[in-house]
Amino acid sequence: MKLKLLIMVLIAFAIFTVALFIGPRVINPFSINEIEKEILISIRLPRIIVSVLMGMALGASGAVLQGILRNPLADPYILGISSGAALTAVVGIISGLAFWGTFTIPVLAFIGALITGVFVGAMGWKRGGFWPERLLLAGVGLGFLFSAVLMLIMSISSDQGLRRAILWIFGDLSLADWSVIPYGFVFITAGFVISLSRANALNALILGDELTHSLGFSPRKERFILFVSVGLMTAASVSLGGMIGFIGLLIPHIGRFIIGPDSKILIPVSALGGGILLCIADLIGKSLLSPMELPAGIITAIIGAPYFLYLLRRKDVLRI
C-alpha cells in the first residue's frame, strides 16, 4: 500500500515537472533565458497549479459523492452544481461583464455553484436529513433545467463571446493566472481537509445508514458535512477553469481498483489521480495542435472514456 502511494506521488511530481518544461515550446531546464523564465513563472506554473487543484478537487469530490449517495455513477457534476456555475459564468462571458476584472467570471461561477448547491441541498432535505435519492434527483433535474437555459442563452447570443463561452464550458485553463490561485487553494483545501477528516464516517455511510448509526455516527450530520465539503471543492474547481468532465466519475473507480474502497486512502489517492489526469490532459490539449488549444475537458473524456469502459469489464470494480 505504502509503496503504491509512494509510486503515485513520484509519478505525480514527474508529470508536473514534465508539464512545466514541455508544451508548445520545449524549455531546457538547464539553460533558461529571460523569456523562458517569464513563460515558466507567469504562464506554465500557474496553469499547472490550477489544473492540479481542479483535478484534485474533482477526484476527491467524486470519491466522497459516490460514497454519500451510495451510487457508483455519481460525480460532482451530477448534483447540478456545475450547471449552475456554467449558467452564471456564461451569462457573464456573453454579456461582457468585467466588474471585477479577471475575477469576474470565477466569482460569478462560484456564486452560481454555491446557490445551486444550497438549492439542491434544500430539495434533498427531508425530515431533518439529506436523502441520497432526493439529492441525486434534485441535482439531475436542476442540471437539465440550467443546461436548457444555458443553451437558450447561447443560441440567441451573438458570436462575440460565444467561442469563449464554449471553451469555458469544456474546461478552459488558458486564462489561469496567479491571482485566482489563493482563493481556489483555500476553498479546495478546506473541502479536502473536511472530507478527509470525515473519512471514517464516509466508510460507514457506504455500509448504510443503520450501520453508520451503530458505529457511532449521525448519518444525517455526516452526510451534510460531506455534502458541504463537496460543494466547496466543486464550486472552487468550476470557478477556476470551467467544467472538466469525467475526472470525478473515473478517478475514484481507478483509485478503488488500485488501493481499495477505504475512504481514508481513497480520498487522497483520488485527489492525486485527478491532479495527474488533468495535468496530462491539459499538456496534451495545449501541445497537440499548437498554437491552437483544445479544451482539457475534451481530452480527459477522450483519455478517460476508453479506460472507463475497460474497467467496466473488470469484476467488482465499478462499485462504491
Next chain:
Amino acid sequence: MFSGYKNTILEFERVGFSYNRDKPFIKDMSFSLGNGEFVGLLGANGSGKSTILKLASGILKTSDGNINIWGKHIQSYKNKDRAKLLSYLPQILDMQIPFTVKELVSMGMYPYDILPKLTVDEAIEMVGLTDNAESLITNLSAGERRRVYIAMTMVQGAGLVLLDEPLANLDIKYQIELLRLLKKLKEKRDIAVVMALHDINIALQFEKIMLIKEGEILCFGNPETVLTKDLLKKAFDVDVEIIRPSKSRNVGERQDYGEVYIKY
C-alpha cells in the same frame, strides 16, 4: 470472570411508537434485559420485531415512554459512547462492497479514540476467519460474511448486540455455525444478544423468547413457557404440534438441535 448476577442493561418503559400518527405500531411495551442474556424475538412478519430492535438501538425514537440502556436514557448518550455499549446489525447488509475482512472488522474501532480492548486480529480469530483476513468479503460465503460483521461488533466492544434476522437466507449449516459462534461469544464475553427470528425451531436454541404480535408482547420467558400450542396459534395463526423430549431431560441442558422440535 463474570458473576452470575445480571445487571439491567436494556429497559423498555411503557414504550409506544408509530410510523404514522393515527396508528400506533408498538403499544405500551415494557420489559428489561440483563447482561449475558440470549433472547430471541419471535413473531409473524410485520409484528414489530425489527421496529423493537431499531428502537432499542436508538435509530428510531419512541413516541411514548422511555428506553434506557445501562440505566440512562438512550438518547442522552453521545453517538460514540452509545456505540461502545450496543451495536445493531440490520437484516440487509451490503455484502458486495470490496472491503477486505480486516478493513471491515477494523470499522468496529471507529467509536474509539484509543485502541479498544479487543484487537481486530483477535476478533477475526474468534469468528474463525484468520486465514481469510486479507480476502475481499465479496469472495466469502454468505455465512462467513455474516461472521465478518459479527467480528466488527466484537471489536466495537458492545455489551448488547442487536441482530435483525441474521439467519435469514442462510443455509442450515451457516445458521448453526452462526448460532454456535454467538453462544460462544456470549459465554466468553458475557454479552447480551437479542435476535429477531422467523423460525420457531431456531427459537428453541434461546434462553429466553419474546413472542410478539401486532406491536405487543404476547409472552416473554423461557422456551417451555412461550412455545406452547396456544401462544403460537395466537402469534402466527397456525396450528402446530410441539414434540417434547423425554421428561427426564432438562431443556436447559439441551445442546444444539434435535431434542425439541415443532412439527408444522
